Amino acid sequence: MKNIALHWKIIIGMIFGILWALLSSTLGWSAFTINWIDPFGIIFINLLKLIAVPLVLFSIISGVANIGDPASLGRMGGKTLLIYLITTVAAISLGLVLVNTFKPGKLIDEQSRIDNRISYEIWASSQGYELKDGINYLQDPIFLQRAQKISDLTKTELKEVSLNDRLDVAKKRKEITPLQPLVDIVPDNFFYSLSNNGLMLQIIFFAIFFGICLLFIPNDKAKPVIKLVDSIMEVFLKMVDFVMQAAPFFVFALLAGVVSKMAGDDIGKVVEIFKGLSWYSLTVLFGLLLMIFIIYPLILKIFVKKIPYKGFFKAMSPAQALAFSTSSSAATLPVTMECVENNLGVDKKIAGFVLPIGATVNMDGTSMYQAIAVIFLAQMHMIDLTLGQQLVVVATATLASIGSAAVPSAGLVMLIIVLDSVGLNPAWIAIIFPVDRILDMFRTVVNVTGDATVSAIIADGESMLKYPKANNPSKTFGVDS
Numbered sequence: 001m002k003n004i005a006l007h008w009k010i011i012i013g014m015i016f017g018i019l020w021a022l023l024s025s026t027l028g029w030s031a032f033t034i035n036w037i038d039p040f041g042i043i044f045i046n047l048l049k050l051i052a053v054p055l056v057l058f059s060i061i062s063g064v065a066n067i068g069d070p071a072s073l074g075r076m077g078g079k080t081l082l083i084y085l086i087t088t089v090a091a092i093s094l095g096l097v098l099v100n101t102f103k104p105g106k107l108i109d110e111q112s113r114i115d116n117r118i119s120y121e122i123w124a125s126s127q128g129y130e131l132k133d134g135i136n137y138l139q140d141p142i143f144l145q146r147a148q149k150i151s152d153l154t155k156t157e158l159k160e161v162s163l164n165d166r167l168d169v170a171k172k173r174k175e176i177t178p179l180q181p182l183v184d185i186v187p188d189n190f191f192y193s194l195s196n197n198g199l200m201l202q203i204i205f206f207a208i209f210f211g212i213c214l215l216f217i218p219n220d221k222a223k224p225v226i227k228l229v230d231s232i233m234e235v236f237l238k239m240v241d242f243v244m245q246a247a248p249f250f251v252f253a254l255l256a257g258v259v260s261k262m263a264g265d266d267i268g269k270v271v272e273i274f275k276g277l278s279w280y281s282l283t284v285l286f287g288l289l290l291m292i293f294i295i296y297p298l299i300l301k302i303f304v305k306k307i308p309y310k311g312f313f314k315a316m317s318p319a320q321a322l323a324f325s326t327s328s329s330a331a332t333l334p335v336t337m338e339c340v341e342n343n344l345g346v347d348k349k350i351a352g353f354v355l356p357i358g359a360t361v362n363m364d365g366t367s368m369y370q371a372i373a374v375i376f377l378a379q380m381h382m383i384d385l386t387l388g389q390q391l392v393v394v395a396t397a398t399l400a401s402i403g404s405a406a407v408p409s410a411g412l413v414m415l416i417i418v419l420d421s422v423g424l425n426p427a428w429i430a431i432i433f434p435v436d437r438i439l440d441m442f443r444t445v446v447n448v449t450g451d452a453t454v455s456a457i458i459a460d461g462e463s464m465l466k467y468p469k470a471n472n473p474s475k476t477f478g479v480d481s
């Protein structure tokens, strides 16, 4: 066991976690698993997040300060944001092509779709939205009785899922001014940003500002600060090393907990959940797997010739396995950084700057999933979105993925805003909620893989990519054993 590379041990932990959950739910031990095993999974995520927030802060300060001159920092920063934007829009466009080709929402039987359509029309008229596609069942006398029934039903359904809290988010969004997102990035109290995990954009803003100011003060004053920041970074990276030694066990606990919570004492439930949403799930999954196994390697092949297909996955597999098990790019960030620096050979200055920003603003998997989800929900309610509306989906899904916190289910919550932007009912997130956690695991892998790809492109462009890392190829987690 000692000679097996850590990423294999993590994968074995994942498999055992799922097997344990299946066994415990068959034997009626789910409560035991949730009470006594799952908490270790939560401890694991807490530990990683504990490291992630200060790591983002210090690595960006160190990245910015070590780059040296403000001009190259500006060039690199601009390039990073531009490439992140391009990959996000590409992912959304691919998602739109897939969902419009496979039409998973139209595979639901006709009667249910008509009912869905009527309930949509009831909702739209209560909200004052005009129906843009010219259909109107509510005006049709044949459907009047049906509409009355559905109207009563919808009210009770909405109460049951109690989505009010989440809907409040959408309402608040409507009330704010267009520049509010910009205002939100600038903190008025940095310690408040630090103590609220979700305020990563504010932490990034502060770190870049701090790093830039370090470049403008006299060298003798700046040097000790930079040295201190670099040393603190080392301490945090050591913490990651320690935590990762126990990762296989933690991952076992995490997956056992997640699957047990879904299945309870009846494993058939998981199968049932997936049956109803299978075409939607398969479309999302297909798109995400395309990104991981075809699109990113293709981008690397075109822009960074020196990283081979297999080598890329070998280098990134510990981070990918962790992204899958934690569903959080923020929690995975410390490991992503180690993999990118030590295995892909991206220079520390680039990785320290590009990756923490990417973990927060670049979520290709999340944005692709949001695009597919919105169109799927529209299809199952017999709503044909116009090209203009689909372009609005591209824009809002891009912004929503930037604004999503890098934690489990953040993408689902932000989906409310995307639905809202094209006049669809935000409460529909309840429909896809049951399969969300599993899809979240895959989209987090895409998010992390996307950040790594972009960091390699930037590093190569700046001649700061040394693949394979000549002097220390196997430092990170025994990748080449």
Ligand code: ASP
Binding pocket: 327, 328, 329, 330, 363, 365, 366, 404, 405, 406, 407, 408, 409, 410, 411, 412, 440, 443, 444, 447
């Ligand atoms: N869990 C994702 C991440 O951390 C975000 C999401 O899509 O919900 O990257």
